[in-house]
Amino acid sequence: MKLVDLIYNKYKIVSVVGMSKNAGKTVALNYLIEKFDEKGVVIGITSTGRDGEKLDVVTKTEKPTIFVAENTIIASAKETLLKSSAKLEILEITNSRTSLGEVVIARVKRSGYVEIAGAETNKQLKQIADRMIEYGAEVVILDGAINRKTAAAPTISEATILATGAALSRNMSNVIEETVFQVELYSLKGVESKVEDELRKVFDEKEFIIVDNKGTRNLINITTTLNSGRIIGEKIKECSRYVVLSGSIVYKTFEDIINVAENYKNVIYIVQDATKIFLTSREWKMLNKKGITIRVLNKINLLAVTLNPYSPHGYNFDAEKFLSSLKERLPEISVIDVMEVENAER
Amino acid sequence: MQRDNNVFIDSRTKKSIGLDEIINNLPTLTDYGAIAKMNMIPYIKEDMGELKIALEDLSDIVKFAELSKRRMNEIKGALHIIKDIRGSIKRLKRREILNEVEFFELKSQFMEIEKLRNLLMASKEIYLERFKLNSSKLEIELLDPEKTGTKTFYMYDAFSVDLSEIRKTKSKIEKNISIIKEKLREEVFDVTGLMPSKSGEIRINSSKKSEIEKLKSCDKIVLSSEYFSALVFRVKNNKDLKAMINELDDLVIQEEKEEFKIRKILVEKLSRNVEKFEKNIVAVGELDLFIAKSIYAMAIKAVKPSIDNDIFIEIEKGRHVSTENALKSKGSQFTPIDISLKKGVTLITGANMGGKTVNLKMVSLIVALAQYAMFVPAESARIGLVNFVYLSVGDEQSDKQGLSTFGAEIFNLKEVISKSDETGLILIDEIARGTNPTEGQAIAKAIIKYLKNKNSVTIITSHFDGLYTIEGVKHLQVKGLSDADIAQMKSDVLKNEQYEVIFEKYMDYRLEEVKNVDLVPRDALLVAEIMGLCKEIIDDADKMK
Numbered sequence: 018m019k020l021v022d023l024i025y026n027k028y029k030i031v032s033v034v035g036m037s038k039n040a041g042k043t044v045a046l047n048y049l050i051e052k053f054d055e056k057g058v059v060i061g062i063t064s065t066g067r068d069g070e071k072l073d074v075v076t077k078t079e080k081p082t083i084f085v086a087e088n089t090i091i092a093s094a095k096e097t098l099l100k101s102s103a104k105l106e107i108l109e110i111t112n113s114r115t116s117l118g119e120v121v122i123a124r125v126k127r128s129g130y131v132e133i134a135g136a137e138t139n140k141q142l143k144q145i146a147d148r149m150i151e152y153g154a155e156v157v158i159l160d161g162a163i164n165r166k167t168a169a170a171p172t173i174s175e176a177t178i179l180a181t182g183a184a185l186s187r188n189m190s191n192v193i194e195e196t197v198f199q200v201e202l203y204s205l206k207g208v209e210s211k212v213e214d215e216l217r218k219v220f221d222e223k224e225f226i227i228v229d230n231k232g233t234r235n236l237i238n239i240t241t242t243l244n245s246g247r248i249i250g251e252k253i254k255e256c257s258r259y260v261v262l263s264g265s266i267v268y269k270t271f272e273d274i275i276n277v278a279e280n281y282k283n284v285i286y287i288v289q290d291a292t293k294i295f296l297t298s299r300e301w302k303m304l305n306k307k308g309i310t311i312r313v314l315n316k317i318n319l320l321a322v323t324l325n326p327y328s329p330h331g332y333n334f335d336a337e338k339f340l341s342s343l344k345e346r347l348p349e350i351s352v353i354d355v356m357e358v359e360n361a362e363r
Numbered sequence: 364m365q366r367d368n369n370v371f372i373d374s375r376t377k378k379s380i381g382l383d384e385i386i387n388n389l390p391t392l393t394d395y396g397a398i399a400k401m402n403m404i405p406y407i408k409e410d411m412g413e414l415k416i417a418l419e420d421l422s423d424i425v426k427f428a429e430l431s432k433r434r435m436n437e438i439k440g441a442l443h444i445i446k447d448i449r450g451s452i453k454r455l456k457r458r459e460i461l462n463e464v465e466f467f468e469l470k471s472q473f474m475e476i477e478k479l480r481n482l483l484m485a486s487k488e489i490y491l492e493r494f495k496l497n498s499s500k501l502e503i504e505l506l507d508p509e510k511t512g513t514k515t516f517y518m519y520d521a522f523s524v525d526l527s528e529i530r531k532t533k534s535k536i537e538k539n540i541s542i543i544k545e546k547l548r549e550e551v552f553d554v555t556g557l558m559p560s561k562s563g564e565i566r567i568n569s570s571k572k573s574e575i576e577k578l579k580s581c582d583k584i585v586l587s588s589e590y591f592s593a594l595v596f597r598v599k600n601n602k603d604l605k606a607m608i609n610e611l612d613d614l615v616i617q618e619e620k621e622e623f624k625i626r627k628i629l630v631e632k633l634s635r636n637v638e639k640f641e642k643n644i645v646a647v648g649e650l651d652l653f654i655a656k657s658i659y660a661m662a663i664k665a666v667k668p669s670i671d672n673d674i675f676i677e678i679e680k681g682r683h684v685s686t687e688n689a690l691k692s693k694g695s696q697f698t699p700i701d702i703s704l705k706k707g708v709t710l711i712t713g714a715n716m717g718g719k720t721v722n723l724k725m726v727s728l729i730v731a732l733a734q735y736a737m738f739v740p741a742e743s744a745r746i747g748l749v750n751f752v753y754l755s756v757g758d759e760q761s762d763k764q765g766l767s768t769f770g771a772e773i774f775n776l777k778e779v780i781s782k783s784d785e786t787g788l789i790l791i792d793e794i795a796r797g798t799n800p801t802e803g804q805a806i807a808k809a810i811i812k813y814l815k816n817k818n819s820v821t822i823i824t825s826h827f828d829g830l831y832t833i834e835g836v837k838h839l840q841v842k843g844l845s846d847a848d849i850a851q852m853k854s855d856v857l858k859n860e861q862y863e864v865i866f867e868k869y870m871d872y873r874l875e876e877v878k879n880v881d882l883v884p885r886d887a888l889l890v891a892e893i894m895g896l897c898k899e900i901i902d903d904a905d906k907m908k
Contacts, residue, residue, distance in 0.1 A: 102615075126517055
């Protein structure tokens with residue numbers, strides 16, 4: 018099935034997140050924009066932080082700018098918006114402030130190139146996406162900025178597209194391993210539905226609790242998991258069942274828990290969603306081997322993985338081999354080569 | 364007298380009587396209202412006329428809010444969306460060339476204020492002088508040349524014939540460019556058998572030698588980049604296409620120039636009326652602030668104070684709202700207090716825990732609220748305007764380091780005594796309590812004698828007996844526990860109820876004027892007894908008093 022058909026009429030807010038910079042996220046984004054335009058679908062585009070720059074400030078490699086068609090709704094910080102070559106009708110100045118000015122919502126009156134730098138917090142991002150729908154966007158695409166996968170958070174977007182590519186590593190099998198790991202994280206199982214509401218409150222309050230087999234909640238008095246692994250570990254008892262961790266988690270947290278908690282294997286660790294997990298694939302494997310079980314409150318709906326076999330560093334993978342290997346490892350998910358796709362879809 | 368917030372009432376007193384909190388919590392809806400709130404200045408004696416008008420205006424708003432809820436909600440809705448665009452107005456004043464986002468701000472605010480103006484014109488009873496808004500119809504027309512009627516802004520084609528012509532030509536060329544590009548792609552396909560992508564690229568794996576040869580020999584494409592194991596070719600632009608792209612670039616420059624010209628004209632035209640916009644902003648802020656004051660007045664059941672130039676204060680069933688709320692949350696009730704004060708000194712005596720301090724705060728808050736043109740929490744209030752409010756409660760930290768309670772009291776009194784002829788409200792709680800009773804009483808007596816002939820209203824609370832006999836001083840007494848069921852109170856204490864709750868239940872906080880000094884009741888021993896101080900001590904003390 019074509020990528021646009023996976024989205025259209027099914028999801029209103031879709032995020033595109035990249036495995037790394039230059040992973041082909043902007044190519045994937047432009048591809049989506051073009052396909053929706055051909056279908057006559059009005060889309061909205063915004064991003065987390067700054068993106069769509071002509072020159073990536075980090076690597077100085079050229080990145081494709083976003084070309085937007087007439088009627089597209091965009092939301093971007095004032096300063097970047099005013100640089101657009103597209104002619105825009107200003108619709109609204111939102112309350113989201115960024116270092117580049119307030120985020121402004123505009124409608125494209127004459128097509129052209131734009132730079133998109135959207136709101137910086139998840140809550141604002143969601144509000145802006147909702148406003149864009151009110152202004153007539155049938156699908157809103159959220160462009161997740163470099164190293165910021167939070168746009169995929171299910172509290173913001175209903176579905177996610179993961180962009181991967183040769184830029185990640187010179188070694189193709191490394192890229193495949195990292196991508197499969199990311200997909201595995203995004204496919205983490207959710208919690209039992211009967212405890213969902215109660216857990217949601219815990220995360221809303223940004224609390225850390227341990228629930229025992231009688232359902233009794235035991236508050237852990239910490240504000241972050243960073244450097245608090247020992248404190249958490251010491252509270253894990255034989256009767257403990259769930260350890261609910263607000264905020265982000267890193268490998269050291271688990272290392273410390275394992276060091277002090279005899280019963281660390283007998284509990285299920287629950288995080289808000291997969292975007293809160295900051296682990297490498299190696300660390301992930303180690304934790305799995307040690308018997309750590311992680312579940313999420315909000316599951317991410319991963320629609321497709323797009324790949325770019327070309328690296329801006331001047332090397333490339335065998336496109337066919339790259340595509341077929343990833344497809345083989347990810348049989349459940351659509352895998353699309355955005356560079357070859359035009360010929361393929363002709 | 365300088366109209367300065369700190370001269371009228373110092374910031375410590377403002378905080379201590381709860382005025383700060385009330386002002387901060389006035390529910391303004393716009394940034395303009397918040398600014399008006401921050402700049403609120405009290406009216407003093409010489410501003411009586413203006414204050415009367417302001418209170419009358421507030422009264423009109425309150426009546427309107429009560430009678431025309433729906434229309435008031437419409438007005439609030441219209442206010443709510445007005446954003447702070449003073450930055451753009453300032454740039455306009457300096458005749459800086461504004462950008463599209465700034466024109467949007469102006470246009471939408473003009474339309475929002477115009478809407479508010481229409482609503483106000485339909486509500487004559489509150490469309491008062493201070494809220495008068497100038498129409499921005501002409502400015503709206505200027506910024507909406509295509510008469511869209513929407514708040515959005517665009518560099519409309521209709522701004523100039525040139526702009527619309529440039530854009531038409533641009534569109535035509537853009538269309539031709541895409542036709543030619545499409546044709547070139549087809550031509551490449553015919554020659555090489557490979558179709559370039561929409562962006563004009565062909566990517567090919569290095570292993571496909573024969574195709575690469577074919578691509579390399581095709582003069583319609585050029586090798587644009589080489590990867591480790593792939594090549595990228597790009598469709599070459601032909602002469603026609605190059606000329607068109609060149610022309611398009613020129614048109615883009617022309618369009619920008621024309622847009623700049625239009626923006627400049629718009630700024631010139633708009634900047635002529637910038638003072639009008641600034642006046643509107645002030646009026647919106649005033650309206651917002653008055654509505655906020657009316658919301659507060661209705662919420663605490665406040666009344667319009669009547670204002671006078673004489674030196675007196677008359678409050679009927681006055682309340683101190685934050686104390687009232689604190690009591691309510693504990694299930695108790697605040698006893699409203701009647702008090703009538705004249706020029707000179709009023710002495711308040713009576714039981715410990717009899718609410719004397721709260722009464723001082725209540726009086727000063729009511730007077731201050733009235734002079735900030737707000738309604739007051741009472742059933743009625745007649746207030747002779749003062750030029751300053753001074754409250755000494757004695758329990759605050761000393762402003763000057765190293766001064767004791769007594770030292771700090773004297774330090775502050777010194778200043779207030781010096782201006783006691785300038786018409787103020789002077790409230791001193793437990794005068795001179797911080798030193799030995801003999802000298803303390805003497806100082807208190809002398810201060811009272813000094814202040815009783817001054818042009819101020821003074822209230823002094825004290826436990827000193829020797830002050831009752833000063834002539835020309837009004838003496839009020841807290842009724843206290845004189846009618847309370849003491850046996851019941853003692854049994855409540857035994858039931859381990861909280862002392863403050865018990866006293867709140869039995870204490871009569873009302874004030875009555877003392878005519879016969881011999882009948883002044885003393886409650887200190889009684890209070891000590893109820894609270895359970897040992898009987899031996901109570902009896903002994905009783906014998907000695």
